[in-house]
Amino acid sequence: MEIDLEKIRAFFSGDRFAAAAGIVIDEVREDLIRCSMKITGLHRNAGGGVQGGAIFTLADLAFAVHCNLAMVCGADLGITVGQSCAISFLKSTRGKKLSAESVCLSRGKTVSVYRISVRDDLGVLIAEMQGNGFTRKNP
Numbered sequence: 790m791e792i793d794l795e796k797i798r799a800f801f802s803g804d805r806f807a808a809a810a811g812i813v814i815d816e817v818r819e820d821l822i823r824c825s826m827k828i829t830g831l832h833r834n835a836g837g838g839v840q841g842g843a844i845f846t847l848a849d850l851a852f853a854v855h856c857n858l859a860m861v862c863g864a865d866l867g868i869t870v871g872q873s874c875a876i877s878f879l880k881s882t883r884g885k886k887l888s889a890e891s892v893c894l895s896r897g898k899t900v901s902v903y904r905i906s907v908r909d910d911l912g913v914l915i916a917e918m919q920g921n922g923f924t925r926k927n928p
Contacts, residue, residue, distance in 0.1 A: 790862050792817050797854065800861045807850040810843060814854060815888070822855040822891040828884070838881045844916050845876055848905040851889035852920035856901050869901065869922040876918040884909030899924045 798814050801807070810831070816823040824847060826832070832843040849871070854861075856869040887909055894902040900923060907916040 790819060790859060790864070792819070792858070792862060797858070797861050800857075801850065801854060804850060804853065807846055810846050812847055812850050814850075817854065817858065819858065820892065822851050822858070823888060824851045824854065825886055825888040827886050828882070839887070839915075841876075841878055844878065844887065844907055845874075845918070847887055847889045848876060848907050848916060848918040849874065849920070851891040851905050852903050852918070852922070855891040855893060855903050856896075856920070856922040856924075865927060867924050867926040869924040872900070872921045872923040874918055874920045876916055878916050880913050880915050882909040882911070882913060882915050884911045884913065886910040887915060894919075899926075 794817055797817055812824055812826045815825050826847045828839055832839050834840040860866045887907055889905050889907045891903050891905045894904055903920045905918040908914055
């Protein structure tokens with residue numbers, strides 16, 4: 790599969806919530822997706838920590854890019870949507886940036902499973918998410 794990073798970024802610019810959160814698609818390979826987000830005041834909760842929804846949104850975009858990579862690159866597979874996700878928040882961050890890395894655990898014709906790890910720029914593991922995708926075939 791030929792990967793065109795700019796084409797992938799253009800497609801996912803349509804994810805307006807992730808774009809508004811400042812999430813950037815940094816690296817795309819078949820076996821790994823890396824996205825990042827600089828932490829700003831927008832991402833803070835009432836207690837001053839990074840809001841769980843911000844962390845989830847970062848992980849979710851890495852998941853979305855990974856499970857739709859082949860489709861965005863031209864394969865006639867249909868779009869893959871999240872079927873279920875489970876996230877564990879492990880630590881709070883003292884860093885200034887978060888990065889999410891997605892790896893594929895299993896990919897079938899309609900169901901796929903990914904593990905997404907979120908780390909800060911200090912190397913601390915902040916969260917782990919498992920996302921299950923369901924591919925809706927094109928009519």
